[in-house]
Amino acid sequence: MHDKTVRRRRAVLLGLVVLSLLLLTAYFGESPNGRLHSVQRGFLTVVSPLQDGANKVLTPVRNLFGWVGDTLHAKSQRDELRKQLDILRREKTADEGEKRTYKELLALVHLNQLSLSQYHPVAATVISASPSIWYETVVIDEGEGAGIHANDPVVNAEGLVGRVATVASDGAVVDLLTDSSMAVSARIGMGAATGLIEPKVGEPNDLLLEYLPGNAPAVKGESVVSSGTVDPGHDSFFPPGILIGQVTSVNEEGAYRSVNVSPAVNLHNLSTVEVLTSGEGTRAFQVSHTATSLPAEQEQSTTGTTASEQLASTGAGG
């Protein structure tokens, strides 16, 4: 009797471990359109209404905790905002003139820029978030039914939030700016030099703007914005001019310099976001469609970066 119990116990453990390893191997080896990914999308479609309902029920609890946290941080935030306001006032005056010049130059060189007018914003509610430090993702309650596609940029009133990673009919998974799979081409203020914004792993409040030229000007407190497409050969998913964050410190690294950036968006307290969907036929739709239709082998390179990121990495790529 005892032997039978021991055998059964070991068999259950062995079975579950083998099953997990089989799932892991199969999932890791298949393309994003494979069977297991389809099962996940199907599961997301089924549970997203439930998640939506649970989210509505649990919102007061979340708000209560959020209110306590916000109150604790209110004083330091007020001081920080006052400093930012002073900086922004100075920047605004300087930007007026530069903006005019920029528009004229843009018209002259017929730069093939993506612009916000090409996008149709879709408002969505965040219904869940990943607890893992390895997956900085959230799930939203709108999906293909609302015209959302993979790789659509996601913003809120504070700035850039992330990018749609996977879409189901009634929901979508959004990779946040701090997810390890994210890379956004960006520039500091109205500067000409572009770099690549990437997350600092394990530091949810810090981003890194890398591959800036060594002589690129960078001052603490300056705004970092998405640069959009700067090279027609390397299109970006993200339209230009969306606020990403503020420069917190500058690192000197020889020929290149990198800049620590604090995200403008509070990624730990997202409730409503806006997905910038692109209508068919627009340049933004073509970029997104090209990236999603790439074969899996091309999309996953040996360094772990995806073709999608390479498309986004206009600064590093040229």
Added chain:
Amino acid sequence: MMPSSSPLVLRVAAMGVVLVFVQIGVVSEIPIFGVKADLSPLLVAFVGLLGGCTLGALTGFAVGLMIDLMLFQTLGLTSLVFTLIGYWCGRLRELRDPQGALVPLIVGCVAAAASLVGYSLMEFMLGVNAPVSFELLRQILLGVLVDTVLALPMYALVRRVLIGALPEDRNRRRRRAYTTGGLSPLSKAR
């Protein structure tokens, strides 16, 4: 020891589903000391501690699979880590049957550490392009600390939900007697 009573399985299943929804809907969105608390390894550990290794392993697999499915994570990764945590906690009960007041605290701490470290190791083995930074270690340590603080209330909750459905373990009296000296020949000789 696999408790075969269906009320126990139903209670564990219901608790698992509710906890996963609460975890990804609320707890994950409330940072404590800059980290997100993770109640799921605590649930798996305490189900194993109260219900035995088979129930613990099955709960770990199911909860892990549900999290991987709902959050579009690498399928099987969380299941594998949680299965081992549930099994280990069940074996701890079956071999040692610890009864101290701090046992849930220690088990919660070890389960959280095993979850975070195990998950990180698996991610590195799968080729995530990330350096082992001081910040990453800090996040893991803080995560373990926060989960340890939540271990006692979580254990009380799991115990309260399961207590009525837990079957009487016939071997338990014997184990307890041995660990307290009741059936030991030495104690009889006194």
